[in-house]
Amino acid sequence: MHPETIAHEIDKLSISQKLLLTQDMWDSIAREGHKVPMPQWQKEQLEKRYELYKEGDMELHDWQQVHEELRAQGK
Numbered sequence: 001m002h003p004e005t006i007a008h009e010i011d012k013l014s015i016s017q018k019l020l021l022t023q024d025m026w027d028s029i030a031r032e033g034h035k036v037p038m039p040q041w042q043k044e045q046l047e048k049r050y051e052l053y054k055e056g057d058m059e060l061h062d063w064q065q066v067h068e069e070l071r072a073q074g075k
Contacts, residue, residue: 010018052058
């Protein structure tokens with residue numbers, strides 16, 4: 001099926017149907033997440049950060065605090 005056809009069919013759905021479809025799509029992506037290729041530079045960066053974390057040389061931040069700070073910056 002062509003993307004244009006899919007988009008046209010999605011436009012016909014109700015909001016609740018679109019939300020359910022979106023959830024189904026995210027669930028499908030999550031099941032296949034291991035198939036998403038990761039560039040070598042990204043693997044190296046993650047390994048570097050993990051080593052810093054294990055050594056205790058990384059400053060950790062609470063997600064909610066970071067979220068609040070970002071929202072405050074956007075005002």
